[in-house]
Amino acid sequence: MKKIIDGKINSTEYDNALCKVLWILKEANISEEDKEKEIDVCEGFRNDWHKKNALSVPTFRKLIYATYGILNPNVEWENIPYANQEAYEVVKQIAYININKFPADSYSNDLEIKKAYNEGKDELLKQIKDLNPNIIIFGNTLKYFEDKDLAEINWNISKTEKKYADNNTFNTAFYIISNNKLCINAYHPSYPKIADKTYWKEIREAVLSWKSNK
Numbered sequence: 001m002k003k004i005i006d007g008k009i010n011s012t013e014y015d016n017a018l019c020k021v022l023w024i025l026k027e028a029n030i031s032e033e034d035k036e037k038e039i040d041v042c043e044g045f046r047n048d049w050h051k052k053n054a055l056s057v058p059t060f061r062k063l064i065y066a067t068y069g070i071l072n073p074n075v076e077w078e079n080i081p082y083a084n085q086e087a088y089e090v091v092k093q094i095a096y097i098n099i100n101k102f103p104a105d106s107y108s109n110d111l112e113i114k115k116a117y118n119e120g121k122d123e124l125l126k127q128i129k130d131l132n133p134n135i136i137i138f139g140n141t142l143k144y145f146e147d148k149d150l151a152e153i154n155w156n157i158s159k160t161e162k163k164y165a166d167n168n169t170f171n172t173a174f175y176i177i178s179n180n181k182l183c184i185n186a187y188h189p190s191y192p193k194i195a196d197k198t199y200w201k202e203i204r205e206a207v208l209s210w211k212s213n214k
Contacts, residue, residue, distance in 0.1 A: 001102050002037070002038050003102060004028050004039050004040070004098065004101050004102065004103060005038070005039065005041065005042070006028075006040070006041045006042055006096060006097040006098055006101070007095055007096075007127065007131065008042065008094075008095045008131070009042045009045045009046050009092050009093070009094055009096060010046055010092040013092045013093045014093055014094065014095055014131075017093045019071065019134050019135060020131070020132065020133045021067060021071075021093070021094045021095070021133060022094065022095045022096075022128065022131055022133035022136045022137070023063060023094060023097070023137050023139060024098075024099065024128075024137070024139065024141050025059075025096070025097075025098050025099075025139045025141060025188065026098060026099055026100060026108045026140075026188070027099065027100035027104035027116070028041050028098055028104060029104060039103070041098070045091045045096070046092070048088070053084075054083040054088050055082060055083050055084045058189060058190045058191075059188070059189045059190040060083065060189075061083045061189075062189035062190075062199045063091070063139075064083040064087050064088060064090060065080060065083060065087065065199070065200040066137070066186075066189070066199055066200050066204075067090045067093075067094055068080055068087045069201070069204035069207075070135065070203065071093065073207065073208060073211075077197050077200065077201070095133065097124075097127060097128075097131075099113055099117050099120075099141055099144055100112070100116035101120055101124075102116070113141075113144055114144050117144045121146075121149060125149055128153055128155070129153040129154075134180055134181060134182065135184065136181075136182075136184065137186055137203065138183070138184065138185050138186065139186060139187070139188040139189055140186070140187050140188040140191070141188075142185040154177075154181075155177060155181065156177070157175040157177070157183055160175040160176065160177060162174075162175060163175070163206075163209065165201075165202035165205040165209070166201075166202055169198070169202070171186070171198070171199075171202055172184065172185070172186045172187075172203060172205075172206055173185040173186075174209070174210070182207065186199070186202070186203060
């Protein structure tokens with residue numbers, strides 16, 4: 001199998017963004033017949049192939065709404081465009097990578113993801129460092145990263161206060177690294193037990209809290 005290509009959805013828009021947002025997920029669900037092909041997971045977003053199913057696929061939908069909330073914090077939930085309409089355009093400004101760089105199936109195995117992390121961490125950490133994001137959103141993936149590895153690329157959370165966007169739900173944790181760096185530890189956007197609005201709201205609250213500390 002060939003390694004999957006991931007990274008910036010649109011290099012120009014990401015590089016010129018006032019706030020660079022990086023999503024880190026687990027792995028790409030690739031159909032059996034496509035596993036031997038060279039695949040760029042960002043291409044589908046870049047060319048609007050996912051626009052038609054942006055509402056029906058929870059990972060796409062929540063990622064879009066949460067990103068929209070980060071980039072448009074003054075827009076309230078009821079005024080956000082649908083994920084398959086104007087809101088979709090926010091994906092062009094983000095970077096999106098997976099821990100496992102090889103094709104996978106629909107079910108993720110924690111041991112396999114950790115193994116992929118251990119075997120590919122040098123490449124993965126360099127990729128994060130080169131992307132130089134302001135905000136990293138871990139979609140239930142922070143647990144695979146070693147604190148010392150994050151510290152090596154200047155994302156040290158071990159000595160940073162862990163806060164929650166909502167102290168009643170404890171769904172979304174965040175760490176203010178500096179005025180220019182925010183680490184968010186959220187559920188994977190496909191997680192069905194958190195409503196779209198809650199997912200959007202808690203990530204937005206984490207970002208607003210970070211901005212208020214600048």
